[in-house]
Amino acid sequence: MTPREQRNERLAKTLIKNLQRRHIEGFYCATAEEAVKKVSELIEDGSSVTWGGTMTVRDLGIPEALKKRGTLDVLDRDLVVTPEEKQAMYLRAFSVDVYLSSANAISEDGVIVNIDGNGNRVAAITWGPKKVIFVVGMNKVAQTAEAALARARSTASPINAARFDIKTPCQIDGVCHNCNSTDSICNYVHFLRNSPRGRHTVVLVGEDLGY
Numbered sequence: 001m002t003p004r005e006q007r008n009e010r011l012a013k014t015l016i017k018n019l020q021r022r023h024i025e026g027f028y029c030a031t032a033e034e035a036v037k038k039v040s041e042l043i044e045d046g047s048s049v050t051w052g053g054t055m056t057v058r059d060l061g062i063p064e065a066l067k068k069r070g071t072l073d074v075l076d077r078d079l080v081v082t083p084e085e086k087q088a089m090y091l092r093a094f095s096v097d098v099y100l101s102s103a104n105a106i107s108e109d110g111v112i113v114n115i116d117g118n119g120n121r122v123a124a125i126t127w128g129p130k131k132v133i134f135v136v137g138m139n140k141v142a143q144t145a146e147a148a149l150a151r152a153r154s155t156a157s158p159i160n161a162a163r164f165d166i167k168t169p170c171q172i173d174g175v176c177h178n179c180n181s182t183d184s185i186c187n188y189v190h191f192l193r194n195s196p197r198g199r200h201t202v203v204l205v206g207e208d209l210g211y
């Protein structure tokens with residue numbers, strides 16, 4: 001095991017304990033392959049499933065793996081094109097059995113931070129789907145909730161703005177200007193700090209995933 005792998009495993013163990021205190025179940029998968037298997041195991045046959053905007057879930061090939069099972073109702077948000085179809089898909093997401101998401105960052109003590117432009121993802125994380133599974137690369141772990149927010153603002157959001165070629169101030173110099181642009185992708189800032197009804201699960205992955 002490399003020193004990085006050792007550190008990831010130890011940190012994940014600590015994080016999982018801290019998530020438990022928040023009524024959030026946590027798992028650690030050392031590899032992408034294990035993570036895909038774990039996510040699939042967490043979803044019962046016959047479940048309806050969809051996901052929020054997440055590079056991690058897509059890069060891991062989770063949608064394809066779930067479709068391949070043939071026992072799930074997979075609502076593929078990536079197949080809808082028109083604004084009307086997207087609106088309908090976002091509304092349907094509130095009533096699925098399982099909603100998959102990544103996180104923009106997570107603190108060592110288990111606070112999960114997400115920033116949204118439209119708000120549909122953080123809305124579904126907050127309410128609606130029976131179960132929410134976060135798939136999070138260990139590169140997203142920050143020391144504190146404040147550091148997690150800083151990571152989301154200084155790393156994830158500017159990269160996402162570049163990904164969608166949105167004309168925000170961070171597109172010019174790569175730095176967050178805490179903008180109030182009408183194009184801002186940082187309209188909703190979400191901290192998940194407790195899950196008393198046990199809706200949330202976190203699968204940590206010992207690889208660099210997403211932004």
Ligand code: SF4
Pocket residue numbers: 153157158161168169170171175176177178179180181183184185186
């Ligand atoms: S400049 Fe605006 S859009 Fe870019 S990261 Fe900051 S708040 Fe978000």
